[in-house]
Amino acid sequence: MKAEQKRRQELIAATIREIGAEGTLNVTVSQIAKRAGVSPGLAFHYFGDKEQLFLATMRSILRTYGVLIRANLVGKTEPVERLTAILETNFSPSQFEDGAVAAWLNFYVLAQTSPEAQRLLALYHRRFHSNLVYSLRPLAGDAAHGIAERLGGLVDGLYLRFALNRSHVDPGPAVAQVLKALEVELSALDG
Amino acid sequence: MKAEQKRRQELIAATIREIGAEGTLNVTVSQIAKRAGVSPGLAFHYFGDKEQLFLATMRSILRTYGVLIRANLVGKTEPVERLTAILETNFSPSQFEDGAVAAWLNFYVLAQTSPEAQRLLALYHRRFHSNLVYSLRPLAGDAAHGIAERLGGLVDGLYLRFALNRSHVDPGPAVAQVLKALEVELSALDG
Amino acid sequence: MKAEQKRRQELIAATIREIGAEGTLNVTVSQIAKRAGVSPGLAFHYFGDKEQLFLATMRSILRTYGVLIRANLVGKTEPVERLTAILETNFSPSQFEDGAVAAWLNFYVLAQTSPEAQRLLALYHRRFHSNLVYSLRPLAGDAAHGIAERLGGLVDGLYLRFALNRSHVDPGPAVAQVLKALEVELSALDG
Amino acid sequence: MKAEQKRRQELIAATIREIGAEGTLNVTVSQIAKRAGVSPGLAFHYFGDKEQLFLATMRSILRTYGVLIRANLVGKTEPVERLTAILETNFSPSQFEDGAVAAWLNFYVLAQTSPEAQRLLALYHRRFHSNLVYSLRPLAGDAAHGIAERLGGLVDGLYLRFALNRSHVDPGPAVAQVLKALEVELSALDG
């Protein structure tokens, strides 16, 4: 059982790396298995088929993201401090490592046709939104919802643009823009 | 020659529809050709290979978008009026028809590995940015650049979220959020 | 279209030979295609999948058998003469050539799970039965039906036993037994 | 050792049921093992490979049939009584239970390529024939051999037709035909 978890993790990690290397979900299970150092058959033994492997990978990425968010929020109680942590997490190095970018882009594509991928993505959006609203409410009251939607959209859009622009290496400016947007939104409240 | 142009257009239109139907670039050239009412061989005759067909399709989409933007700007001289037109164009019905959403998502994916797709996407981003800055400058001066980046990112992010959420049918709220962001940015300038 | 018919025939013939060579339906489409001198893809192009190829083969075998029966009945009007012709046809060389035996045995197996194979087999049984009854009626009246059932069963059983016994080479004795059974049945009527 | 016999029997029973469920010898050893409640490895441990398992299954079926025949003959001394018992046994419920039909059909197929299966089938035919001849001799003298061959063939053929016709549920009519054939053969002797 212990070994099984390890194998699964290895296969998922290999999947991310392979998707990253190819940029596409058009990677063969054999390639993934080879990268994980196991036989192709094993991937099917554990995941049933290719799509399940992809979905498990997506779940893993979202889970990792969730863990990271919670870790970054530990001990932070001030709303702005918390908002900053949430927004920054989306641009932390782990979100760009290996094949994370390619995985995200391809999961967007997958979400169009896979109900489960759709569900996972919706869940992620909901949680992200809740996190933002929770900390925005004390600062913005009823405006919190709208602001959260805009910040959420901005994060996704800038992540996308940053990820697609190979000339960028440092996500710093992207984060700065998001934080600036937060500042602008908050300052507009007082106006 | 006239006929050739027509054939090409039909193949490109068929490509968009087919990508839309599948949600993926995993569509067969034969299916595309059948949809266009021609033989598979003809697609290769005109476009060389599958990737060229996709790139031609992407070019076509971006061209159409450019034409639309210019059309919507005709006769508009007020900066805010122009900005509104630019931002709204991104959520106009044509951006969601047929396979437009699927095409966009997949071109993001393609841009990771295809230099030409990358180039086309960068060009689109640059033009979009210039358009915004041009109209923002009179209102925001040096802040125009930053605002344009945020608005551009927001548009992409909200388009993405809207497109992936099958429960939404009317992009109205998304547009409203973008315009609200514009309003917020401008009001923050006076603060 | 002409060429297509030819290809199909070649593939079906190759299928029979290959099933004959292996004794089983566990032959690969690639083997069949190679035997037919075409690429594996072509078999799928024409027949869709392996099962359709098998069913087409079964149809072909039954059609050939039907043609043979009709040919052997031409000009024969005497009931006994016709009955003899019908019964002998089942043991004619063509029923043992190539992979005919293996094909028959395996189609029995296939008929358990494939509705279409079941249907084809039932059709064959019905026709065979009708043919016998038609010529038996003048000789045996109401007993024709029962006699036909017994003769039909005997033909199938002896064909099976003969086909499975590799030490036999000449189906003569089997035919003799069937004709003897006919004689016995007819003589019993007068008793 | 006692346990080993039990395991073997369970595996053989599972093989029959699995062949019956699939209609084919295309059943996986893993499925058989699961049905028998043991690990796949055990099947190989006991039987060596898949074909040996099939042959052991065939032997088991033939042995069971032999036991049944002998049981049904106990206390019967009259030739006609014995013949009836022999012929009826072939259509007794046990010959249609579980996967018996599928097993028989597939063993016919297997007999084409497996010498051992061929041998087992020939042995069964010989014993069946001997049984019939033994009881026919007192009634038919030298004609016994021919009659036995015809009755044997008829049994096989009608079993085959009955087994493949899913619309039949009661083998009664088939048995009646076989017994009628016996009657006809005997009555013809006196002619």
Add this chain to the structure above:
DNA sequence: AATGAATGAGCCTTCATTCAT
């Protein structure tokens, strides 16, 4: 220009078999 028959490489998946425990 245009067709569409034909190819064949490649992929997902299955499964008999092995082997460390």
Add this chain to the structure above:
DNA sequence: AATGAATGAAGGCTCATTCAT
């Protein structure tokens, strides 16, 4: 004895691409 994880060869099927017509 027994397990079941793991392998890897093989097969059905797809599809980009070619080419004779």
